[in-house]
Amino acid sequence: MSGRLNGKVAVITGGASGMGLAAVERFVEEGAAVVFCDLPPTSHSELAARLGEQQARMHHSRRTAGGPNDGYAIAQRLGNGATFVPADVTDPEALAAVVDQAVTRYGGLDIMFNNAGIGGAEGSIVDCPDDVWNRVVDVDLKAVWRGIKLAAPHIAARGGGSIISTASIAAIIGFPGLGAYGAAKAGVVELTRVAAVELGPQSIRVNCILPGGVVTPLIYDSPLFERALDPDAIRAALARSQPLPRAGEPLDIANAALWLASDESSFVTGQAIVVDGGMSIDARRGIPQDAFDQPPQ
Numbered sequence: 001m002s003g004r005l006n007g008k009v010a011v012i013t014g015g016a017s018g019m020g021l022a023a024v025e026r027f028v029e030e031g032a033a034v035v036f037c038d039l040p041p042t043s044h045s046e047l048a049a050r051l052g053e054q055q056a057r058m059h060h061s062r063r064t065a066g067g068p069n070d071g072y073a074i075a076q077r078l079g080n081g082a083t084f085v086p087a088d089v090t091d092p093e094a095l096a097a098v099v100d101q102a103v104t105r106y107g108g109l110d111i112m113f114n115n116a117g118i119g120g121a122e123g124s125i126v127d128c129p130d131d132v133w134n135r136v137v138d139v140d141l142k143a144v145w146r147g148i149k150l151a152a153p154h155i156a157a158r159g160g161g162s163i164i165s166t167a168s169i170a171a172i173i174g175f176p177g178l179g180a181y182g183a184a185k186a187g188v189v190e191l192t193r194v195a196a197v198e199l200g201p202q203s204i205r206v207n208c209i210l211p212g213g214v215v216t217p218l219i220y221d222s223p224l225f226e227r228a229l230d231p232d233a234i235r236a237a238l239a240r241s242q243p244l245p246r247a248g249e250p251l252d253i254a255n256a257a258l259w260l261a262s263d264e265s266s267f268v269t270g271q272a273i274v275v276d277g278g279m280s281i282d283a284r285r286g287i288p289q290d291a292f293d294q295p296p297q
């Protein structure tokens with residue numbers, strides 16, 4: 001089988017749901033050995049007992065063992081090419097253990113995909129509690145920094161490779177209610193540039209992806225809502241939110257990550273690649289439709 005990632009070893013964080021899961025599946029399909037992490041598949045009350053209510057409320061409240069975040073079940077389904085290691089990416093030792101697992105189990109590391117993220121329930125800047133700000137920045141920015149820091153020496157030992165992180169178009173346009181999220185994601189974009197300059201001489205490429213609206217539990221099972229929303233209703237709404245008339249799907253992001261992980265992008269580094277169906281470049285955004293409906297003068 002000739003896959004685009006044959007012989008490569010990858011770590012993917014937040015790999016038990018949404019675009020991380022799509023990337024795990026896609027990378028395995030293309031021949032990579034993948035170690036992926038996610039929070040342990042425990043109940044929300046266990047998460048709250050560990051993190052406190054404020055910080056736990058940033059995570060899906062309908063987490064259940066055997067549910068969408070059960071990495072063990074996903075690894076079993078995918079077979080030998082995938083290994084699940086439960087880890088909270090904000091725990092330095094746990095994240096180090098994920099990276100070490102790739103090196104000890106598969107002999108090295110070529111690709112690090114810092115994808116785990118939370119967002120959506122922080123409130124306005126004025127209302128956002130410190131605990132919520134801290135959790136968002138710890139998961140969405142600090143853990144990305146740590147992922148780069150932990151992975152780079154192993155990737156350098158292989159003679160080079162690729163580091164990818166998931167940012168967001170919230171890094172480049174202002175979404176009300178996403179102050180911590182947008183600041184963290186903008187931090188990821190700049191961290192990407194600095195890392196690309198620092199690690200380029202070791203042939204390590206560092207890029208990030210800025211998704212627009214993508215149909216994942218982060219959107220339809222947001223902690224903002226009392227109940228999970230219907231993914232198809234979200235899909236239909238997102239299809240009307242940008243020039244391209246369909247919603248973003250996890251596979252759109254996984255395919256961008258695949259290209260960045262593969263040798264096909266071997267001269268690309270330090271870039272923030274927007275994958276949003278044109279949402280962020282649509283000048284009509286925010287202009288009421290009826291503004292253009294006036295009769296001719």
Ligand SMILES: NC(=O)c1ccc[n+]([C@@H]2O[C@H](COP(=O)([O-])OP(=O)(O)OC[C@H]3O[C@@H](n4cnc5c(N)ncnc54)[C@H](O)[C@@H]3O)[C@@H](O)[C@H]2O)c1
Binds near residue numbers: 038089117166219
């Ligand atoms: N869905 C969108 O529209 C959208 C848009 C822009 C950016 N993003 C970003 O895409 C990335 C993936 O999100 P998604 O949309 O696939 O959502 P998702 O919720 O389906 O997947 C995110 C995964 O990360 C895991 N995770 C969260 N905190 C973690 C932690 N501390 N340790 C380990 N795992 C953790 C979650 O449990 C979940 O399985 C995130 O970084 C998110 O911010 C999403």
